[in-house]
Amino acid sequence: MDNNLVDGGHLKAFIERIEKLEEEKRAIADDIKDVYGEAKGTGFDPKIIRKIVSLRRQDKSKREEEEEILGLYLAALGME
Amino acid sequence: MDNNLVDGGHLKAFIERIEKLEEEKRAIADDIKDVYGEAKGTGFDPKIIRKIVSLRRQDKSKREEEEEILGLYLAALGME
Amino acid sequence: MDNNLVDGGHLKAFIERIEKLEEEKRAIADDIKDVYGEAKGTGFDPKIIRKIVSLRRQDKSKREEEEEILGLYLAALGME
Amino acid sequence: MDNNLVDGGHLKAFIERIEKLEEEKRAIADDIKDVYGEAKGTGFDPKIIRKIVSLRRQDKSKREEEEEILGLYLAALGME
Numbered sequence: 001m002d003n004n005l006v007d008g009g010h011l012k013a014f015i016e017r018i019e020k021l022e023e024e025k026r027a028i029a030d031d032i033k034d035v036y037g038e039a040k041g042t043g044f045d046p047k048i049i050r051k052i053v054s055l056r057r058q059d060k061s062k063r064e065e066e067e068e069i070l071g072l073y074l075a076a077l078g079m080e
Numbered sequence: 081m082d083n084n085l086v087d088g089g090h091l092k093a094f095i096e097r098i099e100k101l102e103e104e105k106r107a108i109a110d111d112i113k114d115v116y117g118e119a120k121g122t123g124f125d126p127k128i129i130r131k132i133v134s135l136r137r138q139d140k141s142k143r144e145e146e147e148e149i150l151g152l153y154l155a156a157l158g159m160e
Numbered sequence: 161m162d163n164n165l166v167d168g169g170h171l172k173a174f175i176e177r178i179e180k181l182e183e184e185k186r187a188i189a190d191d192i193k194d195v196y197g198e199a200k201g202t203g204f205d206p207k208i209i210r211k212i213v214s215l216r217r218q219d220k221s222k223r224e225e226e227e228e229i230l231g232l233y234l235a236a237l238g239m240e
Numbered sequence: 241m242d243n244n245l246v247d248g249g250h251l252k253a254f255i256e257r258i259e260k261l262e263e264e265k266r267a268i269a270d271d272i273k274d275v276y277g278e279a280k281g282t283g284f285d286p287k288i289i290r291k292i293v294s295l296r297r298q299d300k301s302k303r304e305e306e307e308e309i310l311g312l313y314l315a316a317l318g319m320e
Contacts, residue, residue, distance in 0.1 A: 014118070018115050213258055
């Protein structure tokens with residue numbers, strides 16, 4: 001007789017679904033690392049590729065606006 | 081004529097592979113959030129499930145050893 | 161004459177205040193690492209100390225409640 | 241009589257030193273947030289200030305080199 005109010009089978013099912021997904025996520029993260037490694041092996045700079053991937057996710061007009069403000073600030077600071 | 085030494089097509093292929101993988105990774109991360117949400121909706125505590133998922137990834141004997149040291153330290157501090 | 165709407169002196173003052181504070185924060189972070197290193201040198205386990213520092217920041221009754229739920233879940237899973 | 245091999249007093253001293261430093265670190269982190277808030281209240285864009293603080297920590301020649309490679313890559317991709 002179960003004197004525990006927790007449904008172990010149900011809980012285990014949730015945990016195993018999460019573990020399977022976490023496993024898949026780690027595999028994809030490894031794949032991403034591999035592509036960067038491959039790009040590096042071909043002579044590309046992984047850091048710059050990472051920057052471009054990030055830039056491409058940003059809204060273009062928003063990015064341009066930020067670049068413009070950055071330019072104004074750097075000029076005001078005499079940093080350019 | 082291309083006066084740039086960078087092979088744009090090759091670079092673009094790397095970037096698109098990375099973007100596709102990043103997209104998949106985000107989709108899986110969303111799925112994981114959904115499972116936690118579903119578990120919560122069934123009455124389970126997501127925070128505790130997260131803890132169990134983490135515990136299950138640790139080596140059992142290592143985890144037990146750490147629990148034992150923690151117990152000794154807490155006792156020495158009078159925290160138990 | 162300044163044809164830039166950005167007040168460079170004012171901006172620079174903010175940046176320098178932030179940089180000074182960031183510097184102080186890094187120095188303290190280094191000090192913390194040093195104390196952990198010192199504790200390790202005396203034979204203590206830094207990972208367990210970190211765990212205790214974290215436990216002490218949590219509300220005691222909340223922590224006990226979480227431990228209890230964790231125990232119930234682990235029992236339901238046959239993990240204990 | 242102490243049948244625990246752990247020196248509680250010594251351990252407690254380490255923990256309290258860490259807690260004091262952690263407290264100071266949090267206070268400084270709050271101060272930093274306040275300066276950003278103040279800058280924002282004066283009309284500056286906190287996100288751009290953060291970017292400049294980060295740029296100033298980088299080595300200038302290294303930063304310029306990276307900007308140049310980024311420019312070449314964006315041109316090769318037709319992104320400029």
